[in-house]
Amino acid sequence: MNLRSVLLFAACAALMAANLYAAEPAGTKKLSEVYFTHDISPEGLMKAYKALGRPLEGKNVAVKISTGEAGNNHYLQPSLIGPFVKSLKGDIVECNTAYAGSRMKTKDHRETIEDHGFNAIAKVVIMDEFAETELPTPKGSAHLKSDLVGAALTNYDGFVILNHFKGHQMGGFGGALKNLSIGCASSRGKSRIHTANRTDDLDKMWSKIGETPQKDFIESMAEAAGAVVNFMGDKAVYISVMNNISIDCDCNGHPAKPEMADVGILASLDPVALDKACVDLVYASDPQKSASLRARMEKQLGPHILDHAEALGYGTRSYKLISLDNNEPPSTKRMELGEEMKKTYDPAELPENWSPIPVGEPNDAYAEYFIGKSYLYPLTTEQVPSFGVTFEPSCRNNWHIHHAKTGGGQILIVTAGEGYYQEWGKPARKLAKGDTVNIPANTKHWHGAAPDSWFQHIALEVPGEGNSNEWLEPVDDSTYLKATTENEEKEVKNGIAVVYYSWSPDGNTRFAAETIAKKVGADIFEIKAEKPYSSDFRTCCDEAQPECRGKKQRAILPIEGLKFENYSLVFIGSPNWWGTLAPPVRTFAEKNLEELKGKKVCLFQTHGGGGMQNLGRDFAEIFGDKATVLTPKAFTGSSVRQSVEELEKFAAERAEN
Numbered sequence: 001m002n003l004r005s006v007l008l009f010a011a012c013a014a015l016m017a018a019n020l021y022a023a024e025p026a027g028t029k030k031l032s033e034v035y036f037t038h039d040i041s042p043e044g045l046m047k048a049y050k051a052l053g054r055p056l057e058g059k060n061v062a063v064k065i066s067t068g069e070a071g072n073n074h075y076l077q078p079s080l081i082g083p084f085v086k087s088l089k090g091d092i093v094e095c096n097t098a099y100a101g102s103r104m105k106t107k108d109h110r111e112t113i114e115d116h117g118f119n120a121i122a123k124v125v126i127m128d129e130f131a132e133t134e135l136p137t138p139k140g141s142a143h144l145k146s147d148l149v150g151a152a153l154t155n156y157d158g159f160v161i162l163n164h165f166k167g168h169q170m171g172g173f174g175g176a177l178k179n180l181s182i183g184c185a186s187s188r189g190k191s192r193i194h195t196a197n198r199t200d201d202l203d204k205m206w207s208k209i210g211e212t213p214q215k216d217f218i219e220s221m222a223e224a225a226g227a228v229v230n231f232m233g234d235k236a237v238y239i240s241v242m243n244n245i246s247i248d249c250d251c252n253g254h255p256a257k258p259e260m261a262d263v264g265i266l267a268s269l270d271p272v273a274l275d276k277a278c279v280d281l282v283y284a285s286d287p288q289k290s291a292s293l294r295a296r297m298e299k300q301l302g303p304h305i306l307d308h309a310e311a312l313g314y315g316t317r318s319y320k321l322i323s324l325d326n327n328e329p330p331s332t333k334r335m336e337l338g339e340e341m342k343k344t345y346d347p348a349e350l351p352e353n354w355s356p357i358p359v360g361e362p363n364d365a366y367a368e369y370f371i372g373k374s375y376l377y378p379l380t381t382e383q384v385p386s387f388g389v390t391f392e393p394s395c396r397n398n399w400h401i402h403h404a405k406t407g408g409g410q411i412l413i414v415t416a417g418e419g420y421y422q423e424w425g426k427p428a429r430k431l432a433k434g435d436t437v438n439i440p441a442n443t444k445h446w447h448g449a450a451p452d453s454w455f456q457h458i459a460l461e462v463p464g465e466g467n468s469n470e471w472l473e474p475v476d477d478s479t480y481l482k483a484t485t486e487n488e489e490k491e492v493k494n495g496i497a498v499v500y501y502s503w504s505p506d507g508n509t510r511f512a513a514e515t516i517a518k519k520v521g522a523d524i525f526e527i528k529a530e531k532p533y534s535s536d537f538r539t540c541c542d543e544a545q546p547e548c549r550g551k552k553q554r555a556i557l558p559i560e561g562l563k564f565e566n567y568s569l570v571f572i573g574s575p576n577w578w579g580t581l582a583p584p585v586r587t588f589a590e591k592n593l594e595e596l597k598g599k600k601v602c603l604f605q606t607h608g609g610g611g612m613q614n615l616g617r618d619f620a621e622i623f624g625d626k627a628t629v630l631t632p633k634a635f636t637g638s639s640v641r642q643s644v645e646e647l648e649k650f651a652a653e654r655a656e657n
């Protein structure tokens with residue numbers, strides 16, 4: 001990629017950020033101030049706090065952070081926040097979690113807090129250790145009348161909501177609003193938020209979560225956060241640190257490695273503006289590296305929390321980013337890149353021998369159906385009308401259909417550069433010189449250049465009866481970026497998928513799956529039961545036993561993004577349940593027999609001491625001679641994290657097979 005291409009790509013992302021989650025134009029509303037520094041250090045944190053002009057020294061201050069699940073080391077480190085917390089003589093405050101793990105029970109939570117080094121910098125108060133209290137949600141709340149928070153919250157008269165901004169499995173992202181809502185809620189309060197008021201009973205939470213529309217959950221978080229914001233009033237400051245930006249939250253004991261670079265520290269008196277600025281900075285960062293996080297945020301409707309929070313009136317998405325670094329703040333930089341994006345490329349810069357077909361004239365007649373500039377060179381208008389079409393980098397045509405009663409459609413022959421072709425509902429196909437595309441009649445599709453390359457193809461109009469073209473909506477930036485980045489991701493993979501089910505909070509099978517996938521560069525997919533098993537071990541055992549004994553299926557959720565045609569080898573991971581496959585794994589294998597036909601399948605399992613038991617046999621029985629079943633392997637669950645070498649050896653050997 002040359003510099004110009006890099007700028008273009010960055011600009012593309014910047015524009016996307018602007019388009020998707022644009023701060024409202026200045027002048028329409030009062031802008032909240034958000035301070036920014038690149039300096040992720042104790043000094044940077046202090047600088048961000050001081051900029052807010054709301055001193056809390058001398059007050060009884062609570063600093064609300066996430067202390068991080070055991071096994072996670074992405075949380076805000078005591079070495080980073082210690083000097084700041086000490087300067088305020090504040091208490092660190094937290095609440096117990098609602099999921100089984102190292103912080104669900106106060107005793108375990110205290111151990112994790114000690115292990116993570118927080119006792120060394122402050123007194124740590126678990127706000128819901130003894131009691132909870134009820135705070136009214138803002139007027140206009142659609143789901144929650146009140147929020148149940150750890151009672152100790154009300155002991156303080158100064159608050160620092162100190163957030164680690166990163167992705168979140170359920171909320172899409174976690175920043176200030178997540179810390180205020182789920183973070184301050186008691187266990188019952190968390191159940192209430194997660195289920196949009198369906199239950200306060202933790203035992204029923206997981207089943208009710210299944211019934212709760214994602215949008216309602218996101219809105220409930222905004223409502224609960226509003227309850228806490230309104231309670232704290234002008235006694236609170238909000239600070240977010242954008243470092244270790246994994247797609248997974250600090251509540252995950254085995255988070256994905258961060259792909260994005262660290263960004264900086266942001267501070268505001270408006271938590272909505274603060275989260276909005278963080279989200280925008282994700283969208284303005286390297287589009288390849290932020291792709292997974294953006295995908296997660298969008299899939300979980302994460303940014304919708306900002307719309308709802310603003311509608312509830314306790315903050316605004318309209319903000320002004322103010323740099324504390326004696327240079328331009330990132331938002332200004334994004335605007336400059338945006339200007340760069342508006343520049344067109346000059347085809348005269350293309351090398352002479354770039355293509356045997358001339359670029360031709362600007363395609364003005366059809367400009368309204370293209371994003372970016374394209375050029376047309378008529379080759380022949382007789383017999384089979386044929387044109388050379390040249391696209392500048394990132395230029396693409398709108399979705400369109402070549403209608404025909406019989407025959408019809410179009411053939412593309414790529415003559416230079418790199419581009420993409422995508423049919424509606426399918427992944428995009430990357431194109432290079434010499435590729436041909438047969439576009440069937442009556443099929444909605446688009447084609448165009450790669451983000452960083454000129455592209456040229458010949459378009460042949462296939463004769464037919466009743467030929468006509470229908471131009472449809474433009475291929476918006478997010479569709480285009482998704483199509484082009486997804487394709488690139490796939491290219492580096494080598495046709496191996498790892499599909500697994502894992503139930504316990506330790507995630508033994510998940511760990512094995514991740515290790516295998518990493519070793520062989522495979523895509524990884526999780527099987528999830530439509531109705532999750534109880535999170536209580538004994539109840540889960542009771543639920544699973546008749547299913548396992550009867551070799552019954554347990555309905556599973558569709559696995560997003562799993563396209564069997566991309567893989568020739570599929571590793572399938574299961575915990576050992578009652579000596580056989582966990583029922584969701586059986587369901588996956590039995591339901592996808594046709595898709596897995598002719599492929600290699602390989603079982604790996606983790607167990608609690610029983611070893612392979614009947615899993616290998618039952619697995620092979622399902623596939624019969626439909627697939628090539630490779631030799632399975634069992635790993636001891638409790639020591640799976642010490643078995644990395646063995647897992648890698650297994651993965652590499654089976655992949656070579």
Ligand SMILES: Cc1cc2nc3c(=O)[nH]c(=O)nc-3n(C[C@H](O)[C@H](O)[C@H](O)COP(=O)(O)O)c2cc1C
Binds near residue numbers: 503505608
């Ligand atoms: C319902 C249930 C049944 C189990 N049955 C067995 C068993 O028959 N044999 C065995 O060795 N382990 C058994 N275990 C233990 C799990 O196989 C083991 O802890 C595994 O590593 C958990 O994987 P996970 O963390 O991915 O869920 C069982 C666990 C559960 C929850």
